[in-house]
Amino acid sequence: MARIEIVHTTEYAYRNPVGLGRHRLMVRPDESHDLRLHRADLVVDPAPARVTWKHDIFNNSICFLDWSEATRSDRLRIVSTLDLTHHPAGPPLPRYTLEPHATAFPFAYTADDLADLGRLAVQQEPDPDGVVSAWARRMLAEAGSAETLDVLAAMTGAIKQQFGYQARHEEGTQTAAATIRSGRGTCRDFAVLMMEALRSFGVATRFVTGYLYDDTSGATVGGGSTHAWCSVYLPGAGWIEYDPTNGLLAGSNLIRVGVTREAAQASPISGSFAGRPDDPIGLQVDVSVTYAPIHSA
CATH class of the missing domain: 2.60.40.2250 (Immunoglobulin-like)
Incomplete structure (x- = not known):
């Protein structure tokens, strides 16, 4: 706190x-x-x-x-x-309790959940060459576990480890496919990459804009300006926040200001x-x- x-x-x-x-x-x-x-x-x-x-x-x-x-x-x-x-939830220890049908990844939402989640569970960007879907499936294969929470933590960490952070002052967000091809991006780009990768499995995500604070080592990036990350809807746990830029889980160090379906709505x-x-x-x-x-x- x-x-x-x-x-x-x-x-x-x-x-x-x-x-x-x-x-x-x-x-x-x-x-x-x-x-x-x-x-x-x-x-x-x-x-x-x-x-x-x-x-x-x-x-x-x-x-x-x-x-x-x-x-x-x-x-x-x-x-x-x-x-x-x-009052951040912090790292999910003890682990969140998910509904039984959502503990293994990929999972499917109930008809009632899907009716309300709608387009949040559908990719928003074209991926004609399957670049994003292929990357997402590779991350699933390399996660080392089929448990949903483990897969999400592994994907968050993989984006932090595999891609270089690069501030960009121009307006807008590059596509998830462009981030994969270039190997670099901003916090907004990394949030969109994780969102589109999870949406390729039918998992509902939201874009989150807000602020980042560092209470420990000073090793986080994205401070000094507004920050961006994503949240994922997990049956039984609700909306859980993931910051792939810094590998942060469950909203730790993140002050949420707004949530939207896509990055362009969150200026x-x-x-x-x-x-x-x-x-x-x-x-x-x-x-x-x-x-x-x-x-x-």
Whole structure:
């Protein structure tokens, strides 16, 4: 258990003053049994004329910023500050209890579960050459166990070991097949690879965006910005989080902000401006995470 403060700063710079279009923010987590939100502050400069909060189709908290037509600025600064307590499940020891039909991999969902999981259990990207499916089946053969939890842990570790982490500042996420071919990727790419590999077996997964904190060695990667991982629906255990970038299991060190069907739906901050195409001259993102352990009496 830990008390955590997260300061997420995003600053856009423009060559000339521009008009600011609607911006969409996914920066506020919802409270749950594993997270208690004490404070959530949002400071925006220039100040918007209207701030609106809604829930999206996945029930994530979404903020919309709207400025008046008269507002023009050569910079936009958005600072989100969170103060929360995290109760991570940690590594699954003792092991999660799965429904009997889900203990061996691959497993099949019941008709009722599948009706609700829908497209979360279906590959979202084309794989005409079978690159992703072939990689997934190779991981299954090399897992050393047919137990579902062992297979998922092995796949999480294999992605961390086999692929090199490489920060990429361009927008978007590369396909799972491209990650396999290149051998490199970002945290978003690795999350998508694990999702598509598991979906090739009909296993339901979700894309998760949020933050990473390191309470031990400092060996994790993906800090200093927003982070991404995936969650897997396991009958009997529910949604369990896996971070293939760092080999983390069960949500340890991970602050979940939003969950979506695919990566494109989980942009932390997006928006538009009215100006010349060459007006944007800079984008700076900084995430500062302060961690303080809380010891039980």
